[in-house]
Amino acid sequence: MYSAAELTSMFHKNRIEEKLTASLGKKVSLIETSIQNLKSTKRSSIYQLDLQTHNRTFPIIFKIYHSTKYKNEIEINIYSRAYPFLKEFLPNIYLVEKHGSDTWVFMEFVRQIRGQLTFTPDHFDLIIPALAKLHAHTYEEKFRRESAVLQPWFPMYDSPEMRKDREKFMSNTLTMLTKAKKEKQWKDVIKPHYKSLKNMYKQGPDFFPELLESGFSITHGDLHMQNICSKDVQKPTAWPIQFIDWESAKFAPSWFDMIVMVEILIAFRKDWQNDADNIRTRVVDVYTKEMKKHGIEFQTPPMKLYKMAYLQRTLEKGLHTQLRRILENRGGELLPYHLEKIAAWGKELGIYK
Template structure:
């Protein structure tokens, strides 16, 4: 992470205000006293800058990627190479600079949905059409038409089998450790024998997910990564998505279960109506995908459940068990276990 004084000097040395002026289309200046770090990790740092234009002051986002320790290749190339195809789903990209071992990206500031209103199940209808449009426009043959753009940097789900096996083996180790952990062994014990049998059958539990089609998926559709300049209760939202580091070419239903099921898991007040919420969201998605000529051979609700189980067995359960092992909250652990048991029995993989 840089301090604001250091960044200000680097901006001057690299003549970044001039470069931004050219890309934005009018003269701007960067206000040195308004350089604020919003988030910093080993992988990247995010800053909010204030620029002065003719009509006043405007915030923009400046993101620094450590390209030496972490390649961050996927997200950088989403902004650099795939922008012409995906720009309606992204904030505006003003400038990308390589500075020593770092990649600097200057982009439009967009507000997260979170914090703009109290989100309710009703509001899914304003987000799902944009997700379906992303999927529809990059679905199967449409993705392959632009294969030179994605070549060599975008992960393809079907080529990631070794990595998925690795995570599942780690999950087995975490389950073994959990059985020795007095804090959670009573939670794990009823599920443990069936889970071990299930993991030994992996990593691919439902070929139907591949058979029903893949596209570009964002991979991390929680409320902090879904943005819009302005949201209201009763008008369509212009959606932009941020933090694309988990993007890949994968079964389309993975995005839907992250978007919907993550909120259902955390919002206990929604759970009495969970089945109704899922059904309505799936129907919205199916109707929207039909606009792009896409229909599904397998029952959509079955695909939704399959996608949840596949993704949870690959990463979701691993994440929750790791959080507990690291003395953090594993808020969704019980939720995942119950769903694996219930839906797994319905779909014939959990015994």
């Protein structure tokens, strides 16, 4: 993490004010006293600072991606190489520069949904249109037409490399499941499902051909409310949405984003769970209708695709995350929810026996 004085010196040395002025098309100056660190990790550092024009002051975000070894390239490429294609769904990107092994990105400050209001299931209706538009904009051939820009760096879910990654993750999940089953606190939770899970994983890494055939698009991969932003959450109709933090993006079945945005939130929100079936029915209906507006209709029943996407993603990633947290003594509170849904929907869809 850099101090405000260090950042100011770096900005002057690299003529950042001049470059931002050229990018924005109007004279701007950095207000040095406004610099504040929002977050710093080994992967990246995020700062907020203010720009001054002749008649107003406004905040921007400055993000430093530390070194290529931290797998930042997907997000960096989205903000630089894919920006013209995805501009509608991103904050405005003002400047991207390489500095040694680091990459600097200056972008528009956009407010996260989280913190702006008390989120209810009704609010999904106002987000889903933008998500469906992203998926439709990048659906199948529309993505492939941009191959000169997006390949070979964009992760492809159906590639041999990603299939191998899923196999590795699932193998590690089984190992962790065996270890966690010996933990006194989790033994009774895991034991009833252990044999069925072992048998299910033998069928992997891809459990549902219908899901793979339902259509691929660019998926964000991590759509919780801190990564969904809007400039106007007071609108009674579809909100203007910008998505941030794209490091998990891939070309994959579009339903995966719905699972992260909706089902994982239901899992955390115990106060929603008595009404969970109604919430799912509503969001699946809204998403299906929005996709149809863009000319995309699903051949498999949409609720079935939703459940398939949940099972696929949970078996390849969700269980792994919760088991790792358990073995590292960092929680694992979603494990019972995942196991319950795997059993119920797995039986319904014929993979849990």
